[in-house]
Amino acid sequence: MTASGPNSGLSAPLSPSLAERVRGSYLGLAVGDALGATVEFMTPREIAHEHGVHRSIVGGGWLRLKPGQVTDDTTMALALGEALLQARAIDPGAIAEAFSAWMRAKPVDIGHTVRAGIARYRRTGDTCMPVEEMSAGNGACMRCLPLAIATLGLDEPRLRQASRLQAHITHNNALADAGTEAVMLMLQGLWRGETLLLQLKQQVQPLAQAYPAYGFRRRPCLNPTGFMGHTLRVVFEGLFDSENFEQCLVTVVNRGGDADTTGAIAGMLAGAAYGERDIPPRWLQALDPTIRQQCISQANRLLALAPFELAASP
Known part of the structure; x- marks a missing residue:
């Protein structure tokens, strides 16, 4: 397994700042979700036939989204973030209540x-x-960014304990836990300016x-399901074989399958690696403006209050 690109050396980049990287992750989550949702459940061959190389936020897809609309990946992460901010702690009861309210509001999509x-x-x-x-789905990982x-x-x-407090509300599986916790640790390392090679x-x-x-180096993972092994293999392939945010996201979502979630997780990590300024302006402009502002606001507020205390144990 090797990494490539300008952020793959061992020396830490001088910029962007911590705040720019954190905002890049939040915006990357939403952009990847909106981009990938158009081709969710399609095969690479179907994507190529209909879109050529899919690289525009245009909505549609099986959910018939408006251009710039996001799915459960982003809205559930935002629900988690608000629960953390309101409780001023990592409280599984508050998080579960927020998830319940989120489901009551009839999200555009929700996993089984x-x-x-x-x-x-x-x-x-x-x-x-x-x-x-027997269940190692990606639903806890897709929303882990606020945590x-x-x-x-x-x-x-304590990071691993906190991750399981939120994950186990819906997903309790050792393989999924390990993948989610690795993503969280990678995010934190990249926010601190560590390199992709070091994360690898x-x-x-x-x-x-x-x-x-x-x-993820055994063979390319095409048409990934919601299984965490498929999800992170596609994300890692896109992240470590690309030179910038756009290349990473385009590579990932054109694999099809659970493309809104692979796009969302790749967006978090690529946003952390390259910062908000590397996200193509046309994608940010196409993103639903309310969602875009919520991502920026929540990123800033969470960062200002971190670290949060753990309110309870599982």
Whole structure:
């Protein structure tokens, strides 16, 4: 596994700043979601036939979105972020309530595992789903960005604990936990100005050694499902084989499959690596303006208050 691009050396870049990288992650999440949603559930061949190389935020897709509209990936992350800000702590009860309110508002899309977890919380008040050995979906990872900001300054054990507090409301699986926590650690490293090559060595390679499903150099992953192994393989392939934000996102979403989520997670990481100024202006202009402002505001507010305390244990 190798990394390429201007941010792949061992020396930390002088810019962008921490705040620019954090905002880049939030905007990258929404941009990747909106870009990928158009081709969600399509194969690469179908995408090529209909779009050539898909590189424009135009809406449509199976959800028949308006141009610039986002899906559950972005709106659920924003719900998590608001729960953190209102509680001023990492409180699984507050997070579960926010997810319940989010579902009550009838989001444009919602995954089966997410729906089941929220429904169970409503019935029982339990914020921890039973262990699901056969289910390793990407629903907890797609929304983890606010928590990565909230845990800036905490040690790694507390970051992992915080990740599981939010993830297990809907997803309780060791493989999915490991992938989500690796993404959070990568985000924090990139925000601090660490390089992609360092993230490859410190996070991705150990993750793939512990969980071979994340080994992304075996063969290209085309048409990824919602399985975390597929999701992060596509994200890692796009991230480490690209030179900038746009190239990464275009590479990822043109794989099709669960493209809104692969696009969202790739957008978080590429935004952290390259900063908000590297996101193509045409994509930012096409993004729903309310969502764009919410992303900027939430990024700034979470960063100003980090780190957040853990309010409870699972």
